[in-house]
Amino acid sequence: xxxxxxxAGKKIAVIGGSxxxxxxxxxxxxxxxxxxxxxxxxxxxxxxxxxxxxxxxGGNVQGRVGNVRDEAAFTELLLSLAPLDHVIFSSxxxxxxxxxxxxxxxxxxxxxxxxxxxxxxxxxxxxxxDIILPGGxxxxxxxxxxxxxxxxxxxxxxxxxxxITATISLADELSGKRIRVNTVVPGLVKTPLLxxxxxxxxxxxxxxxxxxxxxxVGFVASPEDVAEAYLYAVRADYANGSTIVIGxxxxxxxxxxxTEGISNGFVIQMAVVLFDWG
Numbered sequence: 001x002x003x004x005x006x007x008a009g010k011k012i013a014v015i016g017g018s019x020x021x022x023x024x025x026x027x028x029x030x031x032x033x034x035x036x037x038x039x040x041x042x043x044x045x046x047x048x049x050x051x052x053x054x055x056x057x058g059g060n061v062q063g064r065v066g067n068v069r070d071e072a073a074f075t076e077l078l079l080s081l082a083p084l085d086h087v088i089f090s091s092x093x094x095x096x097x098x099x100x101x102x103x104x105x106x107x108x109x110x111x112x113x114x115x116x117x118x119x120x121x122x123x124x125x126x127x128x129x130d131i132i133l134p135g136g137x138x139x140x141x142x143x144x145x146x147x148x149x150x151x152x153x154x155x156x157x158x159x160x161x162x163x164i165t166a167t168i169s170l171a172d173e174l175s176g177k178r179i180r181v182n183t184v185v186p187g188l189v190k191t192p193l194l195x196x197x198x199x200x201x202x203x204x205x206x207x208x209x210x211x212x213x214x215x216x217v218g219f220v221a222s223p224e225d226v227a228e229a230y231l232y233a234v235r236a237d238y239a240n241g242s243t244i245v246i247g248x249x250x251x252x253x254x255x256x257x258x259t260e261g262i263s264n265g266f267v268i269q270m271a272v273v274l275f276d277w278g
Contacts, residue, residue: 006235008033011084015039015068015122016091018049020191021141024223025088025230027057032231035060037081040091041067068118075125082131086234089119090141100154108155115141116159123170126179134178139233140167142185144247160185164243171241180240182233186226187247188215215248 016022017038026036040046046063053061066077092115119140145153146160170181208220229246
């Protein structure tokens, strides 16, 4: 086997793989010859993603429905897929932004249930059971709020920062099973989030065009662009406990200021980073 087909036939589960960043990761891993199982919260999203991936990327792809808020059921789902070579976790319910003084902490605690506690549900299952083969990996997803915390992102920054810290300890904890753990930190990415926040297609184009003008690369990333980081995390046998940053975070503060007021304040809630929610 050559380095080019290193992932050929490898079994990889992408949790949150039905849209956005997770979908991009599934697509690039399929192109590398991996056998992909995407996991998402509804049958409709799973069926749509499997159909799209089969028609565009080809290869071996299947889908399963699972909810990380139900630890027992989700652990059973992972066990049914074992043994896996790699697991990617990219799910997020909704980003947490806004004034701390006005924050509904009960709502915020609920939003931790997918991205933060979901990551631990998966990691715990992998630590307790033989789900990932020795030499495999778990890749988590953090966010720019962990690296550039600022006003309006205190809670979200704590969530994302916690995942980066956990990555380091998980890499040590799972070392006995020879399972690597890394985290990808995406910058600004075009995902369905803006539309779900109520922005029209025209408003989304305006937001992205203005942001692109502030980025040295001259464009806002697609999920396919960011997927390269996940491909690296899976392929790089020497990467462990790493925070893999892909994006230009030093531009985000000026972009936040530039877009303030666009789309009735929706941008203010998400200007630090956009996520795929899976």
